[in-house]
Each structure stands twice: as structure tokens, then as C-alpha cells.
Amino acid sequence: MCGRYAASRRPEDLAGIFEVEKWEPEETLDPDYNVAPTKEVYAVLDRPLKDAQSPKPVRQLRRLKWGLVPSWAKTPEGGARMINARAETVHEKPSYRRAFAARRCIVPADGYYEWVTGSAERDLEVEGKKKRPRKQPYFVLPADGSVFAMAGLYEFWRDRTLPDDHPQAWWVTCSVITTEAETSPLAVAPADGPYALADIHPRMPLMLTPDRWDAWLDPARTDVDGLRELLAPPPAGLMRAYPVSTAVSSVRNNGPELLKELEGPEEGTLF
Numbered sequence: 001m002c003g004r005y006a007a008s009r010r011p012e013d014l015a016g017i018f019e020v021e022k023w024e025p026e027e028t029l030d031p032d033y034n035v036a037p038t039k040e041v042y043a044v045l046d047r048p049l050k051d052a053q054s055p056k057p058v059r060q061l062r063r064l065k066w067g068l069v070p071s072w073a074k075t076p077e078g079g080a081r082m083i084n085a086r087a088e089t090v091h092e093k094p095s096y097r098r099a100f101a102a103r104r105c106i107v108p109a110d111g112y113y114e115w116v117t118g119s120a121e122r123d124l125e126v127e128g129k130k131k132r133p134r135k136q137p138y139f140v141l142p143a144d145g146s147v148f149a150m151a152g153l154y155e156f157w158r159d160r161t162l163p164d165d166h167p168q169a170w171w172v173t174c175s176v177i178t179t180e181a182e183t184s185p186l187a188v189a190p191a192d193g194p195y196a197l198a199d200i201h202p203r204m205p206l207m208l209t210p211d212r213w214d215a216w217l218d219p220a221r222t223d224v225d226g227l228r229e230l231l232a233p234p235p236a237g238l239m240r241a242y243p244v245s246t247a248v249s250s251v252r253n254n255g256p257e258l259l260k261e262l263e264g265p266e267e268g269t270l271f
Contacts, residue, residue, distance in 0.1 A: 001084050002176045002205040004248065005112040006033045006139070006259060007042060009147065011061055014108050016149055018044045018213065023061035033255045035109070037083045041066045043154060045105040046217040057219055063106075064068065068175035070095045072086050076157060076171060085153060086255040087179040087206055087231040091224050096175065099153035100180040101222050106208060107152040107176055110259070111141025113248055114201045116194065137248050138200050142207075143187035151177040151206040151216060151231065174196040179206045179233055188240035190262060197239060207234045 008031035011023055033054045035041060043064045046057040068082040085096045115135035142148055157171040181197040181204040189195045197204050208216055208230070214229050215221060244263040 001114075001178055001201065001203045002112050003037065003083065005035045005148075005150075005189055005205075006110040007031070007035050007108065008033060008110055008256070009108065011042065014042060014044070014061055014147070018061070018106065018108070019059060020061045021059045022049065025117060027061075027062060027063045029045070031256075032254065033256055033258045034248055034251060036251045037067050039066055040064065041107060041174070043105040043107050043152060044217065045103075045154060046219055052065070059217070062172065064114055064172050064174040066155055066176075067173055068095065068099070068155050069173045070151060071098070071155055073157060076159070076173075082175055084203075085175045087151075088175050090177055090231075091228055095152055095259045099155045099175075100227065102219055103154050103222060104216055104218065104219075104227075105154045105174060106213060107150040107174060109147050109148040109205075111139050112150075112205055113137050113139055113244070114197075114204075115249070117199050127146045132187075136162050137246060138194070138198070138241045138257060139244045139261075140204070140239055141198065141240045142238055143250070144238075148205075149208045149213065151208050153177065177206045177231065178203045179231065180204075182233065182239070183206060184236035185238050185255070186239055186241055190241075190242055190264070194241065197241065200241065206231060207238070209234050214251075220224055 006158050011028050015023055033140040040063045043062050044061060048055050049058050065219050066083055069076045069191050082095060090096045091101050152174050159169055162169040180203055183196050183198045185195055210229050243265050244258060246266055248258045
């Protein structure tokens with residue numbers, strides 16, 4: 001899954017990486033090293049500009065709220081639960097299928113966090129002990145330091161309780177697509193494991209390699225079967241993972257220190 005990630009790149013850098021044609025400086029977000037659901041995040045999308053005379057899509061860098069709210073939802077409360085869409089079923093689920101066909105985006109990140117439960121803690125659970133499992137967080141990122149381009153969907157939701165000219169009358173929300181975690185060896189793995197992403201968690205965000213960006217963002221592509229081909233996992237061996245401080249487990253903590261690589265899992269969180 002993807003429940004937390006880091007995003008520290010500046011908008012002008014993202015604009016260069018993704019060949020963005022339009023972004024508003026007033027929409028700049030501060031670097032965020034602990035992005036959590038319901039926060040505003042950057043997303044890259046191709047869409048005609050509002051009130052533009054030309055229907056030609058323009059590549060934009062936009063601020064969206066993480067947690068998709070379908071256009072037909074009566075309230076936005078369910079958005080916090082819809083942060084991820086499964087690649088295997090995204091084309092058929094009522095909450096995602098319309099967005100999958102017409103409103104796709106890329107959610108750029110430095111990498112994402114995932115937690116594993118230490119073996120000692122799992123043993124306590126098996127023995128029936130009621131001690132809460134303590135999980136070791138890992139940071140997963142491209143081994144070459146490039147942007148982690150997560151496949152995403154976005155949607156518009158109208159708050160009917162507000163007048164048309166209210167700045168919060170429209171919500172623009174997004175979800176990250178996930179797929180089965182790789183079982184092949186990591187490009188760079190901790191000395192004592194985990195050795196594959198599947199050792200950390202059975203799911204992972206679907207990373208799009210640059211050769212798929214244009215096709216994924218193109219709103220003219222609506223063929224479901226063709227779009228599903230773009231959801232194939234990236235080539236194996238592109239990722240690395242390393243343990244980080246359990247401080248990231250609290251959304252109150254935020255800063256570059258959360259990305260510091262530890263020599264090994266913290267005490268009590270042995271892999």
C-alpha cells in the first residue's frame with residue numbers, strides 16, 4: 001500500500017522533470033517529509049486550462065487533496081479511506097473506473113514509507129500476548145535518486161452546501177494506484193534484510209517509468225484494455241530500501257531527519 005511518503009522537490013524542479021507547462025507560484029507547497037492522507041499534495045496532470053478557448057490539454061502541476069472523493073459521493077468523509085486504488089481492479093470499481101478512463105495523474109515523491117512488524121513482536125502476538133506490535137519503518141526510493149512517479153487518479157467533487165463562487169465549492173482529490181510488491185532482489189538492500197519489497201509489505205505504489213508518463217497522462221486515451229497495459233509493474237531492480245527512525249510513525253513529526261538511514265532496525269523492531 002501507500003499510506004505515507006516524502007515529497008521535498010521544489011515545484012520548479014518538478015516542472016522541469018515532467019515538462020510542465022502551467023503551475024501557479026501561489027500554489028507552492030512546503031517540502032513535506034511525512035505526507036499523510038488528507039494532506040494537499042502535488043500532482044501532474046494533462047487537462048485544458050480553465051476558461052481557455054482551446055480544448056488542447058496542458059500539462060499542469062496542481063495541488064490536490066490526497067484521498068479520492070468520487071463525483072457522485074454525497075459527502076467527502078470517505079476520502080480519507082480512498083488513498084489507494086488497486087491496479088488489478090481500478091478499471092471496474094465504481095469509485096475509480098471513471099477517473100481511470102479520463103482523469104489520470106502522476107503523484108511525484110522522493111519515495112515512500114512502509115512498516116514491517118519485527119519477528120520478536122510477531123512471536124508475542126502468536127503467544128497471545130497483548131503487547132502492541134512495534135513496527136520498523138523503511139524508506140523505499142529509486143536507487144538512482146530519480147523522482148518516484150506514482151500512478152494516480154484524480155476526481156472533482158462539488159460541495160452543494162456552498163455557493164458557486166465559494167473558494168471551497170469544488171474539491172479536487174486524488175488516489176495512488178498500488179500493485180503487488182516485487183519479490184525480486186532490491187538494487188540496494190540492508191545488510192540483514194529485507195531483501196525484496198515483498199519482505200516489507202505485499203503491496204507497493206505503482207511507479208511509472210518515464211517512457212509511460214505521456215501515455216498515462218493523455219486524457220485522449222480512454223481504451224480500458226490499453227490503459228491497463230500501462231499498469232504493468234516497472235522493471236525489477238530499480239529500488240532500494242533502508243530503515244529509518246520510528247519518529248516517522250507520528251504525523252506530528254516532519255523534517256529531513258526522517259529520511260536519515262539507520263545502520264539497522266531500532267531496538268525492539270528487529271526484522
